[in-house]
Amino acid sequence: MNVKKPELLYLDHAAATPMDEHVLAAMQPFFQDEFFNPSSPYAPAVQARRAYDDAKHRLAVAIGGKADEVIVTAGATESINLVFAGITGHVVVSAVEHPAVLEAARRHEHTIVPVDAKGSVLSEAVAGAIRPDTVLVSIQLANNELGTIQPLREIATVVKAERQRRAEGGEATPIYLHSDASQGAGQIDIHVARLGVDALTLNAGKMYGPKQVGLLWAASHVTLSPLIVGGGQERGLRSGTENVAGAVGFAVALERASRHAAGEARRLAQLRDTLQRELLAAFPEAVVSGNQKKRLAGHLHISFPGIDAERLVFLLEAKRVLVATGSACAANKNTRSHVLEAIGLSPEAADGSLRITLGRLSNEATSAQALAIIVDMVRFEQQRMKK
């Protein structure tokens, strides 16, 4: 990555990522030269249409789906709302979903399943929450705060068993598994058949792609209803002139993220593990949250009990280290993170927690620099608290 802010030590890749230069280069022609409306009849517009269709095809291939199962949206939140808009019936979600899933679920009859102390959704809990009228189960691929990777394949097995049961009993109610995979793409496998999902949400802005671009993949058997009606674009499921530049950039971002996922995950895990080890060595009382066996490679959620994480974030920022407390959404509203409440973290630990998320802007040198600064600043705060 070539970002012109080398002076910053950016440890908040789960909140936002800079656009990959390959992504930007692929989008650039569509800003000015190839600006045509893909619905216009003349050749330059037909070329824009082809570029769009090609991008959708590439997006689909990257996740193992088909182009006509992909709807390009303005981001993960819209994608999530779209899959929920197609539902009439009961839905099951976990307590640690993104607010978009939780709020969309509240528009339906719903059950929220709890998680264990590591933030993992238990497939038995999902099985127990499914009712005869449950139409949608929506479980994230990985948690944005803790990095915990959810056991989607096990949950998919539960959903398939229920589908089988209904088929055998002659019940017509469908049941789908949707996953919000906003976090994790670029680090773990997101092939839809291997995940076992019927619908998947992706967010380009979290994978070095264009912001305000996302997709909903939904297998052809999933019933969808449009949120946004009009000219009938995207098979009537998302009206409005198609986002040619956005789709083209997203395709490049997703392909690059998928291609380099395994290597990048190894690289980040090494950096993250070193950070974690050194921080725990310096602060034995610190608490690492999340599922340490099933966790996104770049994620480290660590609490320093007694410290005020908001103060710490500002002290770190003064030293050029950018890091998060809780999620961006929750942070916005001065409320305690619903994820940390769900895992039962004590208020004292929750209030002293940092979310460190590594990514392409991270390397050994920046990671070591950031570590030294974090250690200094936590010590500084601990000294201040003792006075």
Place this chain on the structure above:
Amino acid sequence: MNVKKPELLYLDHAAATPMDEHVLAAMQPFFQDEFFNPSSPYAPAVQARRAYDDAKHRLAVAIGGKADEVIVTAGATESINLVFAGITGHVVVSAVEHPAVLEAARRHEHTIVPVDAKGSVLSEAVAGAIRPDTVLVSIQLANNELGTIQPLREIATVVKAERQRRAEGGEATPIYLHSDASQGAGQIDIHVARLGVDALTLNAGKMYGPKQVGLLWAASHVTLSPLIVGGGQERGLRSGTENVAGAVGFAVALERASRHAAGEARRLAQLRDTLQRELLAAFPEAVVSGNQKKRLAGHLHISFPGIDAERLVFLLEAKRVLVATGSACAANKNTRSHVLEAIGLSPEAADGSLRITLGRLSNEATSAQALAIIVDMVRFEQQRMKK
């Protein structure tokens, strides 16, 4: 405008516009360097938040509204769907609205008012369609196919009279006037108080701004409900990470469009009037549709009865002239334009009609070249038909 396709004679500005280089320059920093999530707490993110808030302020000022009355969306179709999503009750729309308005209206009890032969909505017709339970009247600023500018101020007077009547009768049902101003910004005044509207939709992609960006302005007394729920951004009315680059680009586009509107309208009207005069001189049987006294300056809808406009568009394209038949949306589906049906244009004339829309890529030289080519190609087709 500096678009690298000088070889093309682009006469389809109502379908799409290339991004203004000032717009792109303003957006560029937010693609890579200033990529931060505006909800993050550290200073660079707070700067992104400020840039976003500043852009919303500038968007609001450009139309005479307030920043907290503006919701940035992914385009006009979403804006229109959003204003309709807030409605419980009857709606009144015209027969020549964009499909986004017509389809959104179909989700409610609705009345579609006809237009006259020039495509003008008559305020008396609107008055006649309003019922005691009418909550929303949605009439476009100008028609995308004909260029006819609607008498919004007269319609606003009708809506205000109804509001007054209800207030005096102690009726609590509100009534709002919304206008889809996707067409017309950059050529005519779009100050919300002067238009007399309660809500306004704008589309950045039609005014040399970024595509997939729009806004809904709604006065504070208008009740809205979110289409898209989640993290609670945009006062809970449109969740999802804010589109910093898009809002910043849109603000520049709207400011430039507004600043140059009067001069640009004069310039385009002169070019358009010459085109119209010369085409009518060459083809006395041609029919110009739309309201010639109240029409967007760059618009010319002209029919050559007996000609197949789809063939003509392809012949013109081969000569580098890019022009539309009907609207992009309708063209997509091989159906006859609902607008041309609404004005009662004969099928023969409708099928032979071109929509010529001039804009920033137009000048005297390109306009004269295009004219000569159109005359040649229409003659060529007329000869072919005679054989």
